[in-house]
Amino acid sequence: MGSISLFSAVNSFDAAVMTFVQEHFHNPVTDTLFPILTYLGEGGVFWILLALILLFFPQKRRTGIFMLCAMGTGFLLGEVLLKNLVCRPRPFQQFPNYCTLLISPPAGYSFPSGHTCSSLASASVLLFTDKKLGIPALTLAILIAFSRIFLFVHWPSDVLLGALLGICCAVTVVLLYESHSGKAALK
Numbered sequence: 602m603g604s605i606s607l608f609s610a611v612n613s614f615d616a617a618v619m620t621f622v623q624e625h626f627h628n629p630v631t632d633t634l635f636p637i638l639t640y641l642g643e644g645g646v647f648w649i650l651l652a653l654i655l656l657f658f659p660q661k662r663r664t665g666i667f668m669l670c671a672m673g674t675g676f677l678l679g680e681v682l683l684k685n686l687v688c689r690p691r692p693f694q695q696f697p698n699y700c701t702l703l704i705s706p707p708a709g710y711s712f713p714s715g716h717t718c719s720s721l722a723s724a725s726v727l728l729f730t731d732k733k734l735g736i737p738a739l740t741l742a743i744l745i746a747f748s749r750i751f752l753f754v755h756w757p758s759d760v761l762l763g764a765l766l767g768i769c770c771a772v773t774v775v776l777l778y779e780s781h782s783g784k785a786a787l788k
Contacts, residue, residue, distance in 0.1 A: 618757040619692060622750055623700055635748040636703050642745035645672050645719035651738075652723065664730040667774050671722035674770040679718045679763065684710040692753045700753050707754050714755045714763030717746040721767030729775050742767075 641647040648668060655665030689712035693702055720742035728735030746764055749755035755763075 615756040615758050619750065619753070623753065626751055631751065632703055635744075635751045638741075638744050639704060639716065639748040639752055639754075641741070642716035642720050642748070645676070645715075645723070648672060648719055648723035661731070663778075664726060664734075667726045667730065667771070667778065668723045670774045671726050671767070671770040672719045674774065675718040675722045675767050676715070678770070679713045679766050680709075680715050683713055683766075684715075687712045689756070689759070692756055702753060704752055704754070711755055712759045712762065713766055714746065714749050714759045716749055717742075717755075717760045717763030718767040718770070720745045721764045722770045723767075725768045725771035726775065729771065 649672065652665040652668035652672075655661040655668070688710050691707070691711040693699070693706060724735065724738040724742035727738040746760050749760055750757055
């Protein structure tokens, strides 16, 4: 009985947040901005490109490697394992007539948010290794994560757990490096 009430609480939370966002955040500016932001997070491409660019700078190479490792771990755990275990439908699939999608409907399951996982994994690594890059990266990651709720393609709990997974992957990669190398990665 306890797990049933937990699931209904999650569903109530998701429904309340989704309704609030859909009713109060849409306007011509946000309807233009959030599809652009969400495409930055598509497949983690923005973050992968940033990590690859960092590989060309010797003083930032370790950060690029950490980003790629954290995103790869998040991909395996989130996209390959959890999505296929949970099989949660996306909001627009469960409520097809609730709102008009501003982007092409994404394929696959909803839980957890891959955009959020890769964005928070990368931004967390950047925050741990270089606060000057990390703060703007974290801001962008949060906006990408919110875009998934705004665009009605992920539930808030998908985004929160995607964020937690991404942060945990980043912390794990950095701490593993520190424990095996004896060098501090965190600044």
